[in-house]
Amino acid sequence: MTGCNMTSDVLNASSIKANGEAPSRRTTMLAHMGSLQQAAYVRPIEYREGRAHGLGAIEVKNGPLRFVSMSDKALDVCEFEYRGENLTFLSKPGLNGRNQFDTNGQEALRSIMGGLFFTCGFENICGPHTTPEGSQYPAGDYPMHGRIRTTPAEHVRADARWEDNEYVLEVCGEMREAELFGENMVLRRRITSRYGTASITVEDEVTNESFRSEPLMWMYHCNFGWPLLGEGAQVVIPSRKVTPRDEITAADTTVWHEIGAPVPNKPESVYIHELAADEQGHSFAAIVNRALGLGVVIDFNIKHFPHFMEWKSMGAGDYVVGLEPSNSSVYARQWHEQRGDLHMLAPQASERKTLTFTVIEGEAAIDALIARCDALLA
Incomplete structure (x- = not known):
């Protein structure tokens, strides 16, 4: 049971009708509040200073859960808090609006700020790439993690x-x-988020409105930082097989699921996971911190996300774990072009994907998550 659920349960228990029937949640909330905005609201905001100056966003409060969706940057969620505790990672440049260097090759590192998730694609994910003329795929320069993450919403x-x-x-x-x-x-x-549940659901549909088949590389870069990420925290993934991305990762002697203290200048490690799932394809990935008594679980379907990567950076100042469900490989566009299996979307066709982020609270909830992982791997 999450704290958000406990809040609604207390409200329900405190107002029993004379006939012995419990009132509805709506009746109870309206009876206890002058304005529902003291418990939950959706509110347009604009940042006014620094690199974020002029950034339009929408702040959402749902009891102890609070998040911010950036209307100027793909509606990606930059802030995600529970009971005032930050659960996500914010990189050194801090909160950023749209910048001239957003999609300029490696310069994207100056504007990638983390957040609960940013959307990668659709022409490319991961490292920048140039497709030459004469290829079977559209030629052009494709920046790190693509362009959709910096696209403003309409x-x-x-x-x-x-x-x-x-x-x-x-x-x-x-x-x-x-x-x-x-x-x-x-x-x-x-x-969407519903009062009484400490979760948000992201439902996305991509449509190719052109008249030729187009590449559709699609990854959610989900980023977790301090204080959720701290010494003793744990990455929980029902992983059947783990492959290091490169020699640097292979040389990392720490275990992929264990979180230690920040280490100055420690290089990043990236792991490729083969996930277990139930008969319908449902799986998950999570970060839990028993000392804090909190965790965040990402639920998704591996039929939609056949690739999954873990980005683990324990470097001081760059202390973050990224969990990355994707329809394409971490080796980026060039890898798929060379294999001839770059995922394409036909003219006028659409694809849909769904992710749910849920905050869990307390030892029992964390134990239940570990048991769920073990059951999928059994």
């Missing part, structure tokens, strides 16, 4: 409403990655 809608007995908080919009004589890919995104 047709943005933010809403808080009752659906029967559920108070639903919702952010929607669409992003278009397009070029004259080139691609025309539209991402339609909906992020």
Whole structure:
């Protein structure tokens, strides 16, 4: 049981009707509050200083859960907190709006800031790449992690409403990655959270609105930092097989799922996981911290994400773990081009993907997550 659920249970238990029937959540909340915004709201905001100056976003509060979706940057979630504790990673450049160097090769490292997740794709993920003329695939320069993450949203809608007995908080919009004589890919995104549950669900649909088949590389770069990430924290993944990305990772003597203290100038390690799943393809990845009594679980389907990578950076000042469900490999576009299996989306076709991020709280919830991992691997 999460703390958010406990809040709603206390409200329900404290207002029993004379006939012995418990009131609905809606009736109870309206009876206890003048404005529901003291417990939950969806609110457009704009940052006013530094690299984030002018960045438009939508702040969502759901009881003890708070997150921020950036309307100027693909509606990606940059801030994610529970009971005031930060759960995500923010890189050295800090919170960034859109910059001239966002999609300029390796210069993307100056604007990649982390957050709960940023969307990678759709022409490329991971390292920058150039496809030459004469290739079977569209030629061009493709920046690190692609362009969609810096694309501003249009047709943005933010809403808080009752659906029967559920108070639903919702952010929607669409992003278009397009070029004259080139691609025309539209991402339609909906992020929802329901009062009484410490979770958010991201529902995405990408449509190829051009008249040629287009590459569709698609990864969610999910990033966790201090204080959730600290000495003794643990990466929980039902991994059947783990492969180091490179020689540096292979030489790392630490265990992929254990989190130690920051080490000055320690290089990053990247692991490729083969995940176990249930009969329907449902699987997950998580970070848990028993000392803090918290964890974050990402639920997804491996049929939609046949590749999964773990980015583990224990370097001082770059202390982060990234969990990365993807439809493409960490070896990026050139690897798929050489193999001839770059994922393509036909003209006017669409693909959909869903992720759910859930905060778990307490020893029992963490133990249950470990048991779930063991059951998938059994």
